[in-house]
Amino acid sequence: MKIVKTCLASLLLVSMAYAMPLNSSARSVVPGELQQLISVDYRALKDSQTAMALKEQVLPDNLKQFEAALKNIGIDPEKDVDTLAFAAFRVGKQGTKGVGVASGPFNMKAVLKKMKLQKFVPKKYRNSNLYPMDGGMLMSFLDDSTLLFGESSAVRTALDARDGEILNLDTNGNMADMMSSVDAAPVWSILDQSGTQNMLHSALGDASKVADYDTLKKRLLGSRYTMNFNGGVNFDLTVVTSDSMTAATLSSLVKAGMLYKKMNASPAEKMAMDNTSVDSDSSNLQIHFKSNDQQFQSLMHSELFAAVSR
Numbered sequence: 001m002k003i004v005k006t007c008l009a010s011l012l013l014v015s016m017a018y019a020m021p022l023n024s025s026a027r028s029v030v031p032g033e034l035q036q037l038i039s040v041d042y043r044a045l046k047d048s049q050t051a052m053a054l055k056e057q058v059l060p061d062n063l064k065q066f067e068a069a070l071k072n073i074g075i076d077p078e079k080d081v082d083t084l085a086f087a088a089f090r091v092g093k094q095g096t097k098g099v100g101v102a103s104g105p106f107n108m109k110a111v112l113k114k115m116k117l118q119k120f121v122p123k124k125y126r127n128s129n130l131y132p133m134d135g136g137m138l139m140s141f142l143d144d145s146t147l148l149f150g151e152s153s154a155v156r157t158a159l160d161a162r163d164g165e166i167l168n169l170d171t172n173g174n175m176a177d178m179m180s181s182v183d184a185a186p187v188w189s190i191l192d193q194s195g196t197q198n199m200l201h202s203a204l205g206d207a208s209k210v211a212d213y214d215t216l217k218k219r220l221l222g223s224r225y226t227m228n229f230n231g232g233v234n235f236d237l238t239v240v241t242s243d244s245m246t247a248a249t250l251s252s253l254v255k256a257g258m259l260y261k262k263m264n265a266s267p268a269e270k271m272a273m274d275n276t277s278v279d280s281d282s283s284n285l286q287i288h289f290k291s292n293d294q295q296f297q298s299l300m301h302s303e304l305f306a307a308v309s310r
Helices: 002-011 024-028 044-049 049-058 060-071 108-117 152-163 173-182 192-209 213-219 244-262 267-274 293-300 303-308
Strands: 034-041 083-090 096-103 123-125 128-132 138-143 146-150 188-189 220-226 233-241 278-281 284-291
Touching: 002 034, 002 152, 024 096, 024 138, 034 173, 034 192, 044 083, 049 293, 096 152, 128 152, 138 152, 146 152, 173 188, 173 220, 188 192, 192 213, 192 220, 192 233, 213 220, 213 244, 233 244, 233 293, 244 267, 244 278, 244 284, 267 278, 267 284, 267 293, 284 293
Parallel strands: none
Antiparallel strands: 034 083, 034 188, 083 096, 096 146, 123 128, 128 138, 138 146, 188 220, 220 233, 233 284, 278 284
């Protein structure tokens, strides 16, 4: 169950109904050295009490700063943003960087007019105009309805990917293949090999000591998940492995870990574990979690959820 809640915490935002795949402008700025990509339908936040409760509990400070920065330039996130995507990627010795891409019916001309009135002078980066935002971030319109934002060097790296200066997402076959399996969902994410290895090691806890995890983890290729709040909470995680034996072994380890956690779990946590199924299908480990809104909101106030959602 810790696997499920770790991913729930990393999701940060939630969605309800309509799939919103990355548009071509957003996809073009995702670098090939991608670690994780999360795409969500931002329009649904106001439509679900459970969605709003989760948002308030786990929304990171940098996203709150982004929302405030958008309002300061004349974009109302609740009205003008359809989808948000967040990409974390490696940049050589600089480590991990991240950018966000917001898509929606912006009034780009009105925004730029306001920026001009505020005497914000854009800086040129090849053919792109970079504008300052609150919190030390930069933003750049990719087209009339797509806005790239983030820390200065991260935004420039993303534009490098779009302009062909570095490799982009389409050159990363493993991540692109995983994305094609989930991008029709309202909320989806893909995680690379290294991130998947670390996630499972942390999630398995003591159960990882039962087997030689250092050997096992080399056979983990990546992971993907989807989530929606239609008729309650539905969460599906797939861990892609190299062979069926690895998937079956992981399935046994996760089940063992759940039994161990259940011995000291709260009533809400026990109920969540009872609502979680774990299985393997060919070379994939599959975890499915389902609960109603009331059960999930009780789980959010548990000590274990609070610990993993920091």
